[in-house]
């Protein structure tokens with residue numbers, strides 16, 4: 001199924017790539033944020049927050065899922081701040097590091 005990639009660029013320089021986020025339906029055919037990555041030297045400036053909000057705005061339906069390794073505290077902090085709640089856990093994808101599933105219920 002087709003996915004969509006959103007790119008964050010510099011305000012004054014649109015050729016400057018700051019980060020990207022991917023939204024698709026790969027998770028049980030649900031809205032799914034598959035990946036968000038922000039360039040290291042521009043982190044903690046709201047780029048991921050802006051990307052995720054842009055992805056959420058593209059979603060049809062009332063919820064969006066994402067997941068991350070339990071060890072990925074930056075993503076867990078980000079998701080908590082954006083109102084995502086835990087929605088399950090998958091073991092055995094990586095040794096000793098569970099995959100945590102999160103969902104955000106989008107107001108209609």
Ligand SMILES: CC(C)(COP(=O)(O)OP(=O)(O)OC[C@H]1O[C@@H](n2cnc3c(N)ncnc32)[C@H](O)[C@@H]1OP(=O)(O)O)[C@@H](O)C(=O)NCCC(=O)NCCS
Nearest residue numbers: 035036037038043044045046047048049074075077078081
């Ligand atoms: C996780 C990541 C996308 C965050 O991007 P970002 O642009 O720095 O995030 P934001 O600036 O929007 O952060 C918003 C909030 O998330 C939380 N957060 C972000 N990075 C954090 C960190 N390193 N530690 C703890 N909390 C963090 C904070 O609450 C932060 O708000 P604050 O800066 O006011 O405290 C970025 O660190 C990254 O690209 N990491 C590597 C790739 C990755 O692991 N992607 C996820 C795989 S799916």
